[in-house]
Amino acid sequence: MSGALMQTHGRFERQVVSRPRSRALDTLWRATLLGGVAVSLSACSLFGSSKEAKPAPLETFTPALNASVQWEARIDSVKFPLAISAQDKQFVVGDSDGQLTALAADTGTPNWRVNVGKGLSAGVGSDGRFAAAVTRDNELVVTEGDKILWRKTLTTPVITSPFVAGERVFVLTLDRVVLAYDAQDGRKLWELRRPGEPLTLKQSGVIGAYQNTLVVGQGSRLAGVDPNRGLLLWEATVANPRGTNEVERLADLVGPMGRDKEVFCARAFQSAVGCVNADRGSAIWTRNFAGTQGVSVDATLVVAADGSDRITAWGTRSGDVLWTSDQLQNRKLSTPLVTAKAVIFGDSEGYVHFLSRDKGQTIQRVPTDSSGVVTAPVLLGNTVLVATRNGRLYALRQD
Structure with missing residues (x-):
């Protein structure tokens, strides 16, 4: 096993991570750790109820960017916190039925598929060679392409996608304990348990x-x-x-x-x-x-939305506010993606919004299906991939 994380295919250099209470009530649950037992409490029980705000109507705009669907693909519905891994000219995704799929970034053609036997509790982590996911039975499963290498039952729930690099698989549990395993044979290497x-x-x-x-x-x-x-x-x-x-x-x-x-x-x-x-x-x-x-970041911009989906961009090194935008309020925006040409958000009605980098104005909009975008857009080369709740994958190209 390599002693340096960045030696395995150079992966680490390519790995990429204000809402009021009302948004939290609709989308989040908490876990309170009492005597080592995780007890899930609904957000409504913690904060009380709140009437959902009406999403802002879609504004008219003058297109200033060409963006179109390059290809589409289908997976099972997404009923867990899906994160998409982008490595070696392919996207690796998982679905609610427990199937992992690697799709060629330029065409959407499947490079391989494997079913881990159970639905997933988190997205898939991959370094291009190994892929790792955690099932709803709290089983960590590691594959090499379409071959399952090993399985290991974890004692604490996991909803964060495993991170794979340096021939290791790193897992962040619900109580924020970090576990490290050998990617090839599943040996547990260490555990970091913070207070x-x-x-x-x-x-x-x-x-x-x-x-x-x-x-x-x-x-x-x-x-x-x-x-x-x-x-x-x-x-x-x-x-x-x-x-x-x-x-x-x-x-x-x-x-x-x-x-x-x-x-x-x-x-x-x-x-x-x-x-x-x-x-x-x-x-x-x-x-x-x-x-x-x-949040999403590049050399110039840090972008995030607040709980009412008001968007703010800060200078990456200075933290100064560069612009704010409120035309997408209450549209239940995804995590953004900052690219060289635009700032990209998906919303709960299935629209993908492209905003200008300098002012945050809408410069393009692309519809997907109406079930809503449920992942942060992911960039690989010139292709941006989004997934909807119904399991549709849309690969978009900005020209």
Whole structure:
């Protein structure tokens, strides 16, 4: 097994991670850890009920970008927190029936398929060679192409996609424990168990890497971890939780996070958006900004939406507000994707919105099916892939 994470196909250099209470009531559950037992509580029981706001009507606009559907594919419905892996000119996805599929990015042609036998509780992690997923029975399954290599039952639920690199599989459990396994034979290599938070979110966390450092969310902090021994190297605070009780102070980092070179940016649930320098292991900036979805980043922009789907863009290195946009309010936006040509969001009615990078104005809109976009858009080459709740995959090209 390689001692350095970035030596396996160079994967780490290519790995990519304010909503009021009303949005949280509709979409989130919490898990409270009492005596080592995870008890799920509905968000409504924690915060009370709230009438859903009416989505903003679609505005008229003058197209300033050509965007079209390049290909479509079908998987089973998406009833779990799906994340799409993009590696080696292919997208790897999972569905509610437990089938993993690798699709060629340019054509959508399946390169391989394998059924792990059970529905999934989280998305698929892949480095192009190995793929890893966790089933609803809490079983970690690792494949090499269409061959299942091994299975291992986990003791704590997982809803964050496994992270695969350096011939290792890294798992972030619901209580934010990090587990490391050998990708080829399933040997457990180490476990990092941080002091537990009274409450943790039943929502995907953040996990990725910078060079030979594993980067994970631990409560409201981003942490650098030695991937060989599981030792904590550094911690950087993204949010300073405030409130009179544990619910109000809940500020877990939620995925996906964004990355540009050494800069990692993440959303602390209902609290803040902030960026960290992984070279130094220190915070660059943090801004109070309540919301529940992840962020997207490039060298210039950090973009996120708040709980009413008002969108803000900050300077990546400065944290200064560059623009705000409110034309997509209450449309239940996905995590965004920042590309060289546009800022892209999906919404609950199945539209994919392309916003200008300089002002956040709508420059294109592409419909999918009406079941709603349920994943963060994922970029591979010139292809952007989105998935809908009904299991439709749409590959879009920006020209």
